[in-house]
Amino acid sequence: MDNIQIAEMFNRMAKLLEFKGENPFKTRAYTNAARSIKGLDEELSVLYKSGVMDSIPGVGEALKSKIVEILETGSFDAYERTIKEIPPGIMEIMDIPGIGPKMTRSFYEKLGATSVEELSKAAREHRIRRLPRMGEKHEEKILRSIVRMQQDKDHGRHPIAFAGEIAKQIRDELSSSPHIEKVVIAGSLRRKKDTVGDIDLIAISNEPEKAIRFFVNMEQVEEIVESGTSKGAVLYPGNLRVDLRVVEMASFGSMIQHFTGSKEHNIHLRKIALSKGYSLNEYGFKNEISGKLTPCSKEKEIYDFLGLEYLPPEIREDMGEIEASLTGKLPRLIEKEDIKGDLHVHSNWSDGVNSIEELAQAAIQRGYEYIAITDHSHSTGIANGLSEKRLLEHIKIIDTLNEKTDDIRILSGTECDIRADGKLDYSNEILEKLDIVIVAVHAGLEQDRNKITRRIVAALENEHVDILAHPTGRKLGKRPAYDIDMDKMISVAKENEKILEINSSPWRLDLNDTNARKAKEQGVMLAINTDTHTIEHFDNISFGIDVARRGWVESDDVINTMNLKQLCARLGILK
DNA sequence: GCCGTTTTCGGCCCGACTGTTTTCAGTCG
16 A cells, blocks of 8 residues: 555545544544645655654544554555445545535435435436525536536546646636736646646736626636636636636735645645734735734745745645745756756657758757757557668768757667567667667556566666656556556666656656656656657647656756766767 | 644634525535
8 A cells, every 4th residue: 555545545534424424623634644644755654664653744643553554454444334334326426526525415314315326316306406405506506517527537637738728828818808907827737737627817906806707708618617706717618617816916926825726735834824823815914813914915925924935836735845945955946948958859760740950950949959869669660660770870860960060969869669578679789879778668558567667677777778768658638657666667777877757748747746756866867858759849848847846856856957068978978 | 533832622724605595504725
């Protein structure tokens, strides 16, 4: 059991207890503990073995013994007993947006609904409107929610590239309203999460109600979820929820801080505020005694007030950033300007669109010192992978181009397939002739954990290999990461001084933030590459930078922040 | 169930909106 699974088990327990109507603070204790566990740097199983499981915030004696029980048996008695009392479909009912534990309980007790299907039937038969505090509108809302939930197979998460585009369009449209002075993007989009659940926008306006009316009446809105005096929420096509908060200039900093989140980060900040005698909300600091509100027009004022260094949005996850800020140990996060070149680029020799010259020109325009042309190897037949003979010609062409220009250095490389048995697609004699060797898995993604881990480990142990590309193979919304032992992969990379890639393609973002942070902490070097197949893809680098920043990655952790001379020294390129 | 630089008991992050009822519970972010 890893930390995520244990945290999930506590979260499920909290939901079950809420349904049962237990003391809400007891259920919150489970939620708090789950959040705290998710933020741990070290696996609980490791902490337990070394006997240092004390001092996890929110985990006291009772929950600690439950963690031990989970680690030893895979579950805990209280959970098993509770789940047996409750019909299995109940959890699913609580997952319907707009329906919480209280309503679920009422539907169960008064209507006997134990599944989404039964609830849906009850709504269609108008039995829900007869319940206390229920009515016609609730009935309709429930039916709509159920339909939407069943249509939404991706669990409501949208890749950042998709949601980001829509957000910018909506921002621009809102900005055209005469009632709105300025619109900014907040929420997980501002924190640059790889996928987002919704779009959060903040508008500055002196006429909030008119601003909200403009918002909910925009052309593409499919459904109005909420429309109040300072807040509106709508659904866009694709079941994409968009929230707008309207605020006056004086509280703008407080509002954007609040709605940038994360929720966990904010809860932590509010606790610090309380310890100083203030409560913190989206309008400012409120003195607990006098009740006087101090609004913040700039976000930085909030962190100043709390005695914290300003925290970049990307790391506001309550994953240690507040402690790091208090102890002066905040990382200086990498920036796009630190990148000196791209080490994963495809030309029209394999499945890329552009010639090597065109790619080199585009890289020069972006101010790069170098690029590596890393076309596919022959196993990737569908991508017109290069035979050994074509690869040798490829190297020659690149040599010739390098002789013609001083503006950029083109490195000869490959994205060499790691075959199903862990062998590489080219012989060592060939690999030796290249400046840089990237390896990657493109087939046999369904192998079991041991097999695929061994396969990648074997590749990382090859002396000619430099970088492992898109290390987990995931594609957002399309396929999950392959089942790999990440800790093992990182430690092998470390031992063999190999580099792990953060692939910047917005559909990959692989390594992800969590794994990038893990690799960095273990001292493994990273590369932030675009996997460019057409020159526009070079611009995807910003997505990779976002992931790296979320992973607390600094410039020194990334190989392609090196200048050409340093890079050649690190990769052992002599000429 | 957790937690404490006034506390080992009595608190526990904070506010908007909806739908219902007429003062608020439930849900959400």
